[in-house]
Each structure stands twice: as C-alpha cells, then as structure tokens.
Amino acid sequence: MSEPTEKYKVVIVVIFLAASASLIYYSHAVLETGVLFTHLFYIPIIYATMWWKRKGLVVPIFLAVILNLSHIYIRKDIITYNDQIRSLMFIVIGFMVAELSDKVSKGEKELRKSHEKLKHNAVELATINEELVAFNYSVSHDLRSPLRSIDGFSQALLEDYTDKLDAQGKDYLTRVRVASQKMAQLIDDLLNLSRMTRTEMQREVIDLSALAQGIASEFQNREPERHVEFVIAEGMEVNGDKRLLMVVLENLLGNAWKFTGKHPEARIECGVTQVNGKPAYFVRDDGAGFDMTYADKLFGSFQRLHGTTEFPGTGIGLATVKRIVHRHGGLVWAKGEVEHGATFYFTL
C-alpha cells in the first residue's frame, strides 16, 4: 500500500480529530452521558502515531486533554474515572504504535540499504565479468600470436638452414617448438577452465552411469591394446548441467585412464557411496596414485604431482573439476596412496 502524501495525512487526521472532539461535546453536553463512545478516537491516534511516530503523540495528548477539560467543565457532576482512564489509554496506545512504526521504518531503511548494496555489488560483478571476457579474448588472441611466430620461424630455420645447423642446434630448435606448442595447449586449457565458470548452467536430470559408460568406451576405442576393466554402477541419476558434468567425468576417468597407463592390467571403478547421508560419486583406479601429503595441491590450477615426462598433462583438469562441482554446490576430494591407486569423490 502506498503512503498518502503529507498534506493528505494532515487532512485525514484533522477530520477524525474534529469528529472525535464533536463526539465528546455531543456525548457530554447533548446526550449528557458519562459514558463516551471513544472507539472512533483510535483512528486519528493510530494514524498520527503511525505516520509521525512520537511527534504524532500530540494527537492522543490533545484528545486526552479536551476529553478531560470537557469532563471537568461540562460534566463535573458525574464523578467517575472513566474518562481519565480512557485518555490514559489514548496515550499508551499512541506510544506503542509510535514505537512499532519506528521499528518498522528502521527495518525498512536497513532493507533498502542492503538492497542498494546488493545492486552495487551486482554492477561491480558485471564489470568484473566484462573485464574477464576481455581478458580471455586477449589471452586467446594476443598470447597465441607470438607463439605462432616462435614455432613458425623455428621450423623455417630447421627447413631453410638445415645444412648450417648441427644436430645440437636442430635439437634446440625442436625443443623451442615443443615448448611453444605446449604453451599453446596451456592457454587453451586455461581458456576452457574460465569458460566452464562463465557459461550459464542448465540443470536437468542426467544419467551419470550412461555418461561414464560412453566416455569409458571412447577411451577403450582409442587404445584398444590396453587391458583396463571398467566397473560402472548402474542407475546413477543426478540433477546437474549435462555438458559440465561430462567435463567432470571426462577429466576424472581420463586421469584414471592416464595414471593406470603404466600397469599392464588395471581396473577403473565409477560408483556412488553415502557420505554424511548424502550420495557421493566416485572414480577409483588402481594406478600410480599419489602421496596424501600433497592432497591439497591436487585441485589447484597448474598444479601437478607427477612430472610431465612421467605422465603428460597441463595440471588444469582437476581445477576444472573443482570449479564445476562447486558451481553445482557440491564438494570434491581425493584419497590415494602411491602405486595403490586414487579415488576421487564428488557430491552435487
């Protein structure tokens, strides 16, 4: 309900005040009663104290005063305390309404303040997001460009000056090329990571088992010579973003596939267990595992627990997994032991 304007408020209160005052006179002087119909009085009292708070107490005090004056001057023959008690009630009720109204408007003010702050934060966030987009753009464009030059001209040297370069010179140039291509991969991974955070989520019911099965067969088709047994629990259904959860499974199963690569036979398990009464999905392998001492480093960007010569990678996969799981409001953690495999858990 919108508030009436100040002028309108004064008019309302004055009309009811006049009506109340007339009623006092009418009861005392014309009807000559000692009992007053004072219910109407509460209308100006409550309005005035609601609108003007303690200043509005002027109205109940005024009504109390004229009621008592009228009583004394017109009906001093009736000795009751009726009117005195009534007039006291005017002030008490007026005071209570004023206090209440004060509290409400203070709360309102605070609410408006925090709303403003929220709005301000939203604007700031939007700006930061815009900057992030611009940053990504420049990363994908500007950082790749010099890399192309490094790789291209290294190859040009290898081709055009091959007779002037000895084996070591060629080896150095080859290393330059490998490094620039690796950096290009890092840039791409980093961009993908930020894209995972930027894109809007579309939640739906997803058959996690089918997703995992699909990814597993893809790995097996790619390297059919490997002996890896996939054990994937049936009927795992979750509510989440299909594309993002696909990335989670691809990374976790991909890691399991990668880190069992040095074992002649391996077993990769994907299933669900209960942790603190909530379903926690897991991917378990019996591969290289990791030292639990470094468990907190697993999910950081560009953090790796194995040398790239041992197992290739950029160290961005688990950071991506963590971001996606967090966006779903879940948690991710890992358990492992060197040479005894690793288990990655996540909740959604």
Add this chain to the structure above:
Amino acid sequence: MQTGEKNGKIILLVEDNPDDVELTLRALKKNNILNKVVVANDGVEALDYLFGTGAYEGRNTSVIPQVLLLDLKLPKVNGLEVLQQIRNYGPTKLLPVVVLTSSMEEHDLIASYQLGANSYIRKPVDFSKFIEAVKQLGLYWLVLNEPPVIESAI
C-alpha cells in the same frame, strides 16, 4: 600441385602482424601457391584496395581478388567491420572471405558468419599444421571453388 602464377588470381591478405604475414606467405610458397598476394596491414588499407580509394586511388577495381584472407583483430577498422563494409558494397558483395584468426571466441565465430564470411579458420600454433591448413585453403578456394561472376564496378 602448382596454382598459376599468371592466371591473375589475386589473394588479398589482411593481416597486421608482420610475422604472420611472413609465415602465411611462407606457407603459401611451401604449398606452391604462386598467386599474387596483396597484403593489407589494416582494415582501412584492405577497404582502400577493394574500393579503389585512399592509397589505391585509381586502381582498376574490376580486378577483384579470388579470395580474401581476413584477420579479425586489426588496427583502425577491425576485421568484422571490413567484412560488413565489403558485404554492403556491390562489387565485393559476393567476394569469398575466409576469416583467418587466432580467436576461438564463439562470439567472433558467430559474428563472422552472420556478416557473411564463407569460412572461419583458427590459425594453429603448430606451424606444420598451419602449412597443412593453408594447403587445403589454397586448393579449395583457388582451384576447386568457382567464384561468383561479379559485374565490374559501378
């Protein structure tokens, strides 16, 4: 394969980075694509060449390149604006345009196609892959593809 030196088919390469110009020319040469390559270092130069204005005042604008290789991030007038302007200009309205860029932003991809690009290629960092890409590009746009017959300018 050797595509004609004298068949008069011109490639217009719009690229501001001299390294990329050098590498693209090298890739063309490696693939025996010996067509004349006109290099424009920014969007304005590209438009001047096509419209016969500015530095190219008086150029015979009825000679239209067989294909335009367009980088997106260019000084002055960027690639997307160049694309928009040549699509709004009669003689170049149908000119085959291949966007050749490092950007893989979805926004650039969609905008390019919306403005009428014929192809969008992301320059790979690996130069061997780039040479392969240029080879296919040359084979397709200079040999296989039949360009639209455009009536000479105004």
